[in-house]
Amino acid sequence: MGSIDCYLQHPVWLAPMAGVTDKAFRTICLRHGAGLTYSEMVSAAGLHYGGSRTAELFEPAPEERHIAIQLFGSDPALMAEAAATVERALDGRLAFIDVNMGCPVRKVAGKGEGSALMKTPDLAARIVSRMVETVSVPVTAKIRSGWETGEVTAPAFARTLEDAGASLVAVHGRSARQMYRGVADWDVIAQVKDAVSIPVVGSGDVFSREDVGRMFATCGVDAVMVARGSRGNPWIFGPAAPTQIERVDTMREHFELFCTFFGTEHLSPLRSQLAWYVKGVPGAAEVRKALSEACEVRDFERIFDEGERRAR
Numbered sequence: 001m002g003s004i005d006c007y008l009q010h011p012v013w014l015a016p017m018a019g020v021t022d023k024a025f026r027t028i029c030l031r032h033g034a035g036l037t038y039s040e041m042v043s044a045a046g047l048h049y050g051g052s053r054t055a056e057l058f059e060p061a062p063e064e065r066h067i068a069i070q071l072f073g074s075d076p077a078l079m080a081e082a083a084a085t086v087e088r089a090l091d092g093r094l095a096f097i098d099v100n101m102g103c104p105v106r107k108v109a110g111k112g113e114g115s116a117l118m119k120t121p122d123l124a125a126r127i128v129s130r131m132v133e134t135v136s137v138p139v140t141a142k143i144r145s146g147w148e149t150g151e152v153t154a155p156a157f158a159r160t161l162e163d164a165g166a167s168l169v170a171v172h173g174r175s176a177r178q179m180y181r182g183v184a185d186w187d188v189i190a191q192v193k194d195a196v197s198i199p200v201v202g203s204g205d206v207f208s209r210e211d212v213g214r215m216f217a218t219c220g221v222d223a224v225m226v227a228r229g230s231r232g233n234p235w236i237f238g239p240a241a242p243t244q245i246e247r248v249d250t251m252r253e254h255f256e257l258f259c260t261f262f263g264t265e266h267l268s269p270l271r272s273q274l275a276w277y278v279k280g281v282p283g284a285a286e287v288r289k290a291l292s293e294a295c296e297v298r299d300f301e302r303i304f305d306e307g308e309r310r311a312r
């Protein structure tokens with residue numbers, strides 16, 4: 001079995017975010033100091049039924065020497081098969097395979113996948129143990145505090161996963177019912193840390209460098225994951241806040257990486273991804289409007305040129 005310890009040497013990680021953590025954004029976060037990146041969640045069934053588009057979701061970016069791949073599904077055999085497929089495809093670049101046990105959306109949880117696995121711990125354990133038997137990289141899981149709000153099942157659930165062979169558990173301190181509402185309960189994260197002897201990663205409401213430090217101090221976790229706090233703000237992985245010109249340059253860099261990886265035909269995902277960079281910045285409304293209307297490369301370039309002119 002491979003070891004996770006080397007990834008814990010740089011313990012501020014980019015969390016998996018479907019629709020956000022594509023190759024372009026992951027590269028930006030790596031360049032700013034993220035210790036490890038996760039793929040967007042990848043469907044085990046999707047892989048089995050052969051979509052090449054599904055396989056694209058776990059392709060590492062050139063600068064990603066290692067990447068964690070997250071799978072979702074509820075069939076132990078299909079999950080093990082998907083893990084083997086990913087391991088073969090990524091060869092030595094696979095840090096570990098993570099099982100999504102936290103996604104609350106109906107399309108996923110309604111089928112017994114994602115966060116619904118927290119209601120079926122025996123099945124969750126069978127998935128993990130089957131995957132551990134099948135691949136040689138570590139198998140990990142990302143969970144929530146529990147299914148129902150106020151019902152904290154994560155510590156016992158994490159122990160079950162540890163017994164099944166999981167090498168690490170990441171905990172988002174919200175219940176599945178809560179989705180992304182309210183405040184994340186960091187106390188649950190600390191309770192999970194106390195309950196298991198495998199490394200624990202904390203997730204939830206990490207929006208600044210100070211939050212990163214506070215989570216380490218109050219939860220005693222082995223690593224901290226940054227999710228929403230990284231959107232348009234890769235500087236959260238490093239020590240310094242950006243200048244105006246760095247902000248614009250990074251938007252351009254993100255845009256250029258996206259074009260390199262995905263071509264220039266479908267640029268619409270960039271409208272919202274780039275708008276995050278101007279959150280709270282003077283003139284943001286105007287930039288957001290221009291981005292929402294941008295279609296072609298030159299529309300985006302005009303926005304960056306104007307941003308640079310103003311920043312100088």
Ligand SMILES: Cc1cc2nc3c(=O)[nH]c(=O)nc-3n(C[C@H](O)[C@H](O)[C@H](O)COP(=O)(O)O)c2cc1C
Pocket residue numbers: 015016017018019020040041070100101102103142172180184203204205206207225226227228229
């Ligand atoms: C847009 C979006 C997509 C997400 N997609 C995933 C996912 O694919 N897999 C996963 O385990 N968590 C996913 N998450 C949850 C995050 O990884 C993280 O645990 C959660 O947002 C809490 O952290 P935060 O409060 O710092 O954002 C997603 C969150 C957001 C906002």
